[in-house]
Amino acid sequence: MKKKPVSMDDIVGLLGKGTEFDGKLIFEGAVRIDGKFKGEIYTKGILIIGEGAIVHAEIDADTIIISGEVHGNLKASNRIEIRSTGRLYGNMKTSTLIIEEGVIFEGSCQMGGHKEGIPDEANEKDKILDSM
Numbered sequence: 036m037k038k039k040p041v042s043m044d045d046i047v048g049l050l051g052k053g054t055e056f057d058g059k060l061i062f063e064g065a066v067r068i069d070g071k072f073k074g075e076i077y078t079k080g081i082l083i084i085g086e087g088a089i090v091h092a093e094i095d096a097d098t099i100i101i102s103g104e105v106h107g108n109l110k111a112s113n114r115i116e117i118r119s120t121g122r123l124y125g126n127m128k129t130s131t132l133i134i135e136e137g138v139i140f141e142g143s144c145q146m147g148g149h150k151e152g153i154p155d156e157a158n159e160k161d162k163i164l165d166s167m
Contacts, residue, residue, distance in 0.1 A: 045081075052087055068103075086120050099129075 047064035050056055054070030061077045069085035074092055076082060081098045084090055088103030097113045101121035109115060109123070114131035117123060122139040130147045134140065 046083075047080075050088075084121075086118075 045065045046067050048062055048066040050066075050068045050070045050072060052069045055072075056070070057073045059075045059077070060066070060072070063078065063080050065081040065083065066078070067083040067085055068088045068090060070088060072088070072090045072092060076092050076094045076096065078096045080096065081100065082094060082096045084099070084101045084103045084105055086102040090103065091106045093107050094105075095110045097111065098116075099109055099111045099114075100116045100118070101123060102118040103120070104122040104124075106124045108125045109127040109129070111127070111129040113129075114133065115127055115129045116133040117135065117138045117140065119135040119137035121135075124139075124141050126142045126144070128145040128147075132144060132146060
């Protein structure tokens, strides 16, 4: 069963082109980053990294979609998608991985059979999101 693509109506936050943010981002729903971000990102939702974005972060999300440049480690309980313009410099852990032709990926990947199959240490994201 194919999921419907995320539309602008689904997005609860946007860091547009020309925007720079340094810190910790915690959200529910879908957020799109088209600018520059540095820090940490925690969500049970969808993170979309647009084609012009440059992100330096530790990311823990349900779904991560990358079309821009990401430096850091990623953990996705559902899936990671790296589109043809995407560049990932770091390690990732997910249950489902989709990589299009043309992607640049320098790092390692750890995959589990399903969400519950991904080993999970007690981490800050779980504590933060459980308090929401």
